[in-house]
Amino acid sequence: MKLNFGILGGGSWGTTVASLLAKNNNTILWARNEDTVNEINTRHMNSKYLPGGELNKNLVASNSIEDTVKNADVIVVGIPSQHFRDALKIAKPYIRPWVPIVSLAKGLELDTKKRMTQIIEEELPGHPAGVLTGPNLAKEIHAGQAAAAVIAMVDDTIAKQLQGSFSTGLFRVYTNDDVIGCELGGALKNILAIASGMGDGANAGDNTRAALITRGLSELTRLGKAMGGKGSTFSGLAGMGDLVATCSSSKSRNYQVGFQLGKGKRLEHIIEEMNEVAEGVKTAKVVMELARDYNVDMPISYEVYKVLYEGNTVYDAFNGLLKIESGSEKEPG
Ligand SMILES: NC(=O)C1=CN([C@@H]2O[C@H](COP(=O)(O)OP(=O)(O)OC[C@H]3O[C@@H](n4cnc5c(N)ncnc54)[C@H](OP(=O)(O)O)[C@@H]3O)[C@@H](O)[C@H]2O)C=CC1
Numbered sequence: 001m002k003l004n005f006g007i008l009g010g011g012s013w014g015t016t017v018a019s020l021l022a023k024n025n026n027t028i029l030w031a032r033n034e035d036t037v038n039e040i041n042t043r044h045m046n047s048k049y050l051p052g053g054e055l056n057k058n059l060v061a062s063n064s065i066e067d068t069v070k071n072a073d074v075i076v077v078g079i080p081s082q083h084f085r086d087a088l089k090i091a092k093p094y095i096r097p098w099v100p101i102v103s104l105a106k107g108l109e110l111d112t113k114k115r116m117t118q119i120i121e122e123e124l125p126g127h128p129a130g131v132l133t134g135p136n137l138a139k140e141i142h143a144g145q146a147a148a149a150v151i152a153m154v155d156d157t158i159a160k161q162l163q164g165s166f167s168t169g170l171f172r173v174y175t176n177d178d179v180i181g182c183e184l185g186g187a188l189k190n191i192l193a194i195a196s197g198m199g200d201g202a203n204a205g206d207n208t209r210a211a212l213i214t215r216g217l218s219e220l221t222r223l224g225k226a227m228g229g230k231g232s233t234f235s236g237l238a239g240m241g242d243l244v245a246t247c248s249s250s251k252s253r254n255y256q257v258g259f260q261l262g263k264g265k266r267l268e269h270i271i272e273e274m275n276e277v278a279e280g281v282k283t284a285k286v287v288m289e290l291a292r293d294y295n296v297d298m299p300i301s302y303e304v305y306k307v308l309y310e311g312n313t314v315y316d317a318f319n320g321l322l323k324i325e326s327g328s329e330k331e332p333g
């Protein structure tokens with residue numbers, strides 16, 4: 001069934017998802033940048049975030065958040081986590097009752113430590129809230145390469161309907177009812193992608209990367225389960241899938257931050273030179289607090305945090321990890 005979609009956020013992922021949706025649905029994309037809107041409407045491109053390659057010609061962009069959401073049957077939010085709540089507040093007066101809201105963001109709000117669907121529930125109570133997540137590097141999907149994702153909603157009927165809307169031949173969408181686990185998988189893996197990039201930047205080797213991914217999955221799963229996610233979610237697309245993609249791809253912005261740190265660059269300079277978001281940098285702060293709140297050991301994330309915020313070097317981080325006593329794989333730690 002053809003639905004009306006309103007997408008908020010004209011960055012690389014918001015635009016890519018909007019273009020996928022426009023294949024089979026009426027789709028409007030809201031971007032605050034006028035040049036982006038004009039370029040999408042006239043040249044079917046978003047060269048700031050997705051250089052090269054055309055977007056679906058049916059995609060309409062708008063500078064008006066009201067026009068974008070007022071007739072929408074579904075709203076999709078691709079705004080980075082630290083600005084997600086503000087965008088919902090602006091859109092709220094124009095959103096029709098009970099319209100499902102789907103988050104694309106992979107981060108946690110700094111002040112509140114909340115997930116994006118918790119923010120949706122607070123700002124738009126009564127609206128079904130869900131997340132689209134998984135190993136989905138925007139630039140590959142924009143280039144027409146195949147990928148798989150998960151739509152997680154508590155209500156299975158809505159999840160199945162959205163599964164049909166988001167799916168295209170090359171973009172395979174699975175359903176999951178574990179919204180907490182799916183959301184946490186996407187947010188927590190970004191810090192581990194920074195760790196993996198740090199290792200590669202410092203030429204630590206393929207074995208180190210494999211160890212970081214595997215032990216990273218273990219710590220991500222520990223916190224995720226303590227916060228209410230299901231163990232099986234973390235071995236699926238939203239957990240292991242996304243972890244593997246971002247920890248091993250130079251297309252990941254989080255991996256790139258780590259890689260540059262591994263090369264000895266300072267965080268401020270790396271961020272200054274990037275025109276895209278790397279959610280793991282801010283999420284690392286939140287995750288350290290959550291690890292304390294839930295009394296969960298997260299040694300790799302902690303070493304990343306110390307490099308980002310306490311002046312440690314990448315070599316301090318790897319030395320720190322090597323000093324930790326290695327226990328049994330069956331036990332946490
Ligand atoms: N890119 C990817 O491969 C994937 C990204 N994600 C997640 O999707 C989310 C969005 O990321 P992505 O699209 O990559 O980000 P980008 O860095 O590519 O773009 C960010 C977008 O958000 C807009 N924006 C930033 N702040 C505000 C604000 N206060 N109000 C309105 N718009 C704002 C920017 O607008 P402007 O241009 O005007 O600054 C820009 O359009 C992130 O949480 C990310 O983790 C998830 C899966 C894949």
Ligand SMILES: O=C(CO)COP(=O)(O)O
Pocket residue numbers: 106134135136137138190193242245246251252253254255277278279
């Ligand atoms: O989440 C992503 C791919 O699944 C994108 O990762 P980055 O934000 O690190 O680019």
